[in-house]
Amino acid sequence: MDSYLRMQEISKSFPGVQALDRVHMEVQPGEVHALLGENGAGKSTLMKILSGVYQPDSGEILIEGRSVQFSDTRAAEQAGIAIIHQELNLIPQMTVAENIYLGREPRTKFGLVDFKAMRQAAEAELQQLQVRIPVQARIAELRVGEQQLVEIAKALSLHAKVVIMDEPTSALSETEVEKLFKVIRRLQQNGVAIIYISHKLEEIFAIADKVTVLRDGKYIGTCVVKESTAQQLVGMMVGRELADLFPKEKVQLGEELLRVEGLTVRHPSQSHRNLLEDIHLSLRSGEILGIAGLLGSGRTELLMTLFGASPGQLVAGKLFVRSRPVELHSPQEAIHHGLALVTEDRKAQGLFLQLPVQWNISIAGLRQVVKRWVLRHRLEKAMAQRYIDQLRIKVPSLAGAVETLSGGNQQKVILAKWMATTPSILLLDDPTRGVDVGAKAEIYHLMNQFAEQGMGVIMVSSELPEILAMSDRILVLSEGRMVAEFSREEASEEKIMTAATRTKAA
Ligand SMILES: Nc1ncnc2c1ncn2[C@@H]1O[C@H](COP(=O)(O)OP(=O)(O)OP(=O)(O)O)[C@@H](O)[C@H]1O
Ligand SMILES: [Mg+2]
Numbered sequence: 001m002d003s004y005l006r007m008q009e010i011s012k013s014f015p016g017v018q019a020l021d022r023v024h025m026e027v028q029p030g031e032v033h034a035l036l037g038e039n040g041a042g043k044s045t046l047m048k049i050l051s052g053v054y055q056p057d058s059g060e061i062l063i064e065g066r067s068v069q070f071s072d073t074r075a076a077e078q079a080g081i082a083i084i085h086q087e088l089n090l091i092p093q094m095t096v097a098e099n100i101y102l103g104r105e106p107r108t109k110f111g112l113v114d115f116k117a118m119r120q121a122a123e124a125e126l127q128q129l130q131v132r133i134p135v136q137a138r139i140a141e142l143r144v145g146e147q148q149l150v151e152i153a154k155a156l157s158l159h160a161k162v163v164i165m166d167e168p169t170s171a172l173s174e175t176e177v178e179k180l181f182k183v184i185r186r187l188q189q190n191g192v193a194i195i196y197i198s199h200k201l202e203e204i205f206a207i208a209d210k211v212t213v214l215r216d217g218k219y220i221g222t223c224v225v226k227e228s229t230a231q232q233l234v235g236m237m238v239g240r241e242l243a244d245l246f247p248k249e250k251v252q253l254g255e256e257l258l259r260v261e262g263l264t265v266r267h268p269s270q271s272h273r274n275l276l277e278d279i280h281l282s283l284r285s286g287e288i289l290g291i292a293g294l295l296g297s298g299r300t301e302l303l304m305t306l307f308g309a310s311p312g313q314l315v316a317g318k319l320f321v322r323s324r325p326v327e328l329h330s331p332q333e334a335i336h337h338g339l340a341l342v343t344e345d346r347k348a349q350g351l352f353l354q355l356p357v358q359w360n361i362s363i364a365g366l367r368q369v370v371k372r373w374v375l376r377h378r379l380e381k382a383m384a385q386r387y388i389d390q391l392r393i394k395v396p397s398l399a400g401a402v403e404t405l406s407g408g409n410q411q412k413v414i415l416a417k418w419m420a421t422t423p424s425i426l427l428l429d430d431p432t433r434g435v436d437v438g439a440k441a442e443i444y445h446l447m448n449q450f451a452e453q454g455m456g457v458i459m460v461s462s463e464l465p466e467i468l469a470m471s472d473r474i475l476v477l478s479e480g481r482m483v484a485e486f487s488r489e490e491a492s493e494e495k496i497m498t499a500a501t502r503t504k505a506a
Contacts, residue, residue, distance in 0.1 A: 002065050004029050004193060005050075005162055010059035012045055014404065016396035019045040022059070023219045025212050027162065029191040032184060034204045034225070036197075037214035038237055038436040039408030040394040043197050044086055046214070047164045050195075051083035052076035074103075080161035084168050086197070086407045086434070088147050090154075092140035097122035099139055100154045125153040130179050145171040145295040152180065156187075163187065164195045167407065169203060170433045173295040173462050174497070181207055199408070199436050200463070201230050213237055238438050247441065248470055249448045254285030256323065257425050257456040258306075263317030265301060265310055265480075275301045275312040276480045283425065283456040288447060290471030291460045292496045298480040299460040303427045306458075307341040308334040321425070340423035342414055342431055357405070358384035358398040361416045387416035391442055408435045415443065426450060428459040432466060444470055464493045476500050 003026035012020040020042045027033050035043045048054045050061065052070030061068050063079060070076040073083075090099045097119050098105075106117040122135040131149050139147055148171045155163055169177045184194055184207055196208055204211055205225060213220040213236040220236045259282045267273040276298050283289050293299045301311055306319070308328035319326050321337045328334045331341070361384040384398055393412045395405060402413055411434050418426065428447075432440045447457055447470060461467050467474055474491045476484040476499040484499035 003027060003062075004064060006062040007046070007050065008060050008062070010046060010049060010061075011057045012042075012049060012054060013057060014396075016400070018217050020049075020056075021217045023214065023217070025195075025219075025222075027193045027195060029161070029193050030188050031210060032188060032194045032196055032208045034196045034198065034208035034211040035214065036204065036211050036233060036237055038438055039412070039434075040216075040406040041214040041237075041436075042217040043214060044166055044406060047083060047166055047195065047197070050076070050162075051081055051164060053083075077158055077160070081164070082155040082158040082160035082162070083164040084151050084155045084166060086166035086170075088144075088151050090139045090147055090150060093138060095136050095138055096126075096133055096142075096150050097135040099150060100125060100135075100157055121157070122153070125157045126150075128156065129153055129183060131176070143171075143296065143300065145173065145176065148172060149176065152183075156183070160192070162193045162195065164197075166197045167199070167434055168196075169198060169200065171295075171430070171462075173293075174464070175294060175501070177203070199434065199440075201233065201437070202465075204233075205230070215239055234437055237436070247445055247448060249452070251286040251448075251451045251472075253287050253472070254454055256282055256284050257321065258283040259318075259320040259323070260306070261318040261320075263302075263305065263319075264315050265305055265312040265317075266315050268312045274315075274480050276305065279317070279482055281475060281482070283458060285424075285454045285456055286451045287472050288451055288457045288459060288470055290467040290474040291458060291477060292464065292467050292474055293477035293500050295462070297477040297500065299477055300429055301480070302477065303341060303429050303458065303460055306334070307331055307339055307427060309341075335421065335423075338424035339427060340418040340421050340425070341427040341429070342418050343429050354401050354403060356399045357388075357393075357395050357402055357413060360402050360413050361387055361420055383420060384416075387419060390446070391416055392439060408439060411435050412439060412443075415446075419446070424455055426455055426457045428457065428461075430461055431459065432461070432463070440466075464496060467496070468493065478502055 005027040007023065007025045010020055010023045023042065023046055037043050045054065049056050052073045052075050068079055100122045101118050105113045106121065108114045119135050126133055126135065129149055129152060133142065133146050133149060139150065148168065152168055168180060172180065187194060198204060208225045210222060211225055211233065212222045213233065215237060261280055263276055263279040264274055265276040267275050279302065291299050291302065304311055305314065308330045319328060326337055358381055381398060388395060391412045393416065394409050402410055405413065415431060432443055435443065450457060459470065468491055472488050474486045474496065475482055476496055478500055483502055486495060
């Protein structure tokens with residue numbers, strides 16, 4: 001039987017890189033087909049070709065045996081192909097409903113935009129995902145995870161035959177992933193084909209029927225998921241044996257680097273709500289402190305407040321760095337006291353997308369490359385190159401703009417940028433979001449090294465296996481409060497989830 005959708009011999013190059021080299025993929029109705037590969041393997045590029053964002057240099061796309069060409073995304077949508085992009089594509093100043101129906105707003109009989117119908121339709125789409133996001137809110141007011149859910153709702157509202165999900169869960173918490181999986185299974189029953197990109201192998205084993213693996217722009221193979229093992233897939237992906245993924249090493253803990261007492265932060269607009277309430281924590285030299293909690297539990301807000309960039313209003317709390325009381329009113333002060341923050345949202349906070357890679361890496365560590373007030377290009381380059389090698393960042397050139405890197409490689413550039421500041425307290429917000437298994441292991445390795453050198457690390461993560469494996473201690477947040485603390489030995493996925501889902505009322 002011929003496939004519903006077939007991509008054959010697809011090639012695409014960009015200046016300095018052959019992103020795809022004669023790649024194949026076939027998809028059937030009602031199938032969840034995973035696309036797997038390391039950062040920069042070409043997954044997003046292949047999907048951008050399928051959804052009309054890019055045109056291939058050569059190769060063909062066939063739908064039900066007929067050759068099709070998509071000059072733009074609208075053309076692909078009309079052929080029944082919708083995509084949820086890895087780098088979110090929403091317009092920040094517009095509302096949730098406007099974003100979902102952008103360019104195809106429901107009209108009244110007078111030809112005007114029917115805002116009421118649009119709101120209701122948007123509400124219905126979000127309802128399907130079982131999420132509560134006000135459709136009148138502007139995208140800019142939402143957190144990354146919520147924006148991701150809006151992007152998902154938008155793609156679903158097209159009622160496409162093929163839905164491409166490019167790392168849809170990278171900013172979602174476990175409960176939201178569950179909800180998304182339910183939606184995927186429902187789509188599947190209705191004969192929709194889903195192409196699912198994720199670096200999380202557990203997800204692929206949980207949801208996918210088939211998996212196609214790419215490596216360095218080349219087609220490696222397609223397997224039935226049920227008949228495959230994780231080791232096999234990783235082997236296909238990286239083409240080499242991989243060392244232990246979680247290399248946690250035991251480090252002797254030293255002096256207290258950071259202490260927080262009674263930290264309370266009020267919501268910026270809703271004065272009756274606190275983003276954070278009465279938080280106490282301490283971090284010692286050599287320690288990795290994990291912070292778990294659902295989306296919206298205050299994890300990101302906590303890190304931002306510690307970094308002097310609180311999204312709300314600081315109403316109470318004391319902060320001590322090496323036992324000295326400090327007040328952090330700005331990131332500059334925080335950096336001065338030896339803090340560094342790797343954010344979850346690389347688009348908004350982490351990177352200057354249009355600027356060269358080397359500049360992005362050295363920007364925060366300028367102290368090291370500025371000598372006698374002159375930015376020394378050679379030093380800047382050497383420093384950038386060192387981190388590129390260490391983290392195996394895949395870049396065509398140091399002078400190339402960051403926006404041309406694959407998503408995972410952009411994440412590595414952010415890490416490199418903050419490492420270059422040689423901080424003593426490193427705050428990591430979902431540091432391995434969108435990073436492939438090989439690079440993940442490298443990042444964990446670096447975290448160990450940092451701890452060994454006496455740095456203290458606070459890591460927020462939605463991935464419980466990562467928190468469990470790397471943390472010396474784990475704090476759980478729920479609705480802005482600390483609801484539990486576990487030592488490395490006593491923690492388990494179940495205990496953390498139970499604590500995280502406990503609400504004030506319960
Ligand atoms: N617009 C562009 N201009 C130049 N190079 C690009 C562009 N888009 C992608 N590339 C390059 O093509 C290669 C494949 O990138 P792609 O984004 O498809 O990788 P990916 O498999 O999606 O990786 P990730 O898991 O990190 O998202 C990379 O080397 C990337 O730098
Ligand atoms: Mg990608």
